[in-house]
Amino acid sequence: DTEVTQTPKHLVMGMTNKKSLKCEQHMGHRAMYWYKQKAKKPPELMFVYSYEKLSINESVPSRFSPECPNSSLLNLHLHALQPEDSALYLCASSQGLAGDGYTFGSGTRLTVV
């Protein structure tokens, strides 16, 4: 298995809703990431988990809450989002620091209404 799987593929949520994005990989990668990508922009790093511990938070607002239940799973909990948070949310994983096998999922297209 050489994939990063993200669910759901599309999500529409209201500003008062609570929802979660899920990411799964079975490549034995020990680093997992959340990126946010707006249209016509490059992906921007949000969070990095290394060995199931949060190692980087790129000053992301608290309405985004990551969780790493185990080495294969990464969640992003969403609460009280704003319309400007609408974007493609990408999960990625890598073997470690070297960058080998840095693999992205196909993303969740989030629309906040």
Add this chain to the structure above:
Amino acid sequence: DQQVKQNSPSLSVQEGRISILNCDYTNSMFDYFLWYKKYPAEGPTFLISISSIKDKNEDGRFTVFLNKSAKHLSLHIVPSQPGDSAVYFCAAKNSGYALNFGKGTSLLVTP
């Protein structure tokens, strides 16, 4: 501050010809470089990478060249095919985890 720059937002090439996508970087600590291909509403798909200890890496129709003294790398696609039409992102990293992406170059391969 953009540490990885792709100065050509778009490129159009005829089928069968060579596509050359360029990327410049400013951080001399970057030691690993990657190219990704992206279709709309999909995640980036890894194409090819190169470590800073090399100056060339080849995989089928794709070759990446690295010129460390110029802080420049390029992706060559030969021969170009219509299915290669997509946005190509250059990315770089140092010993940290995060990838630094360029803004992308939209490649159009015409029949």
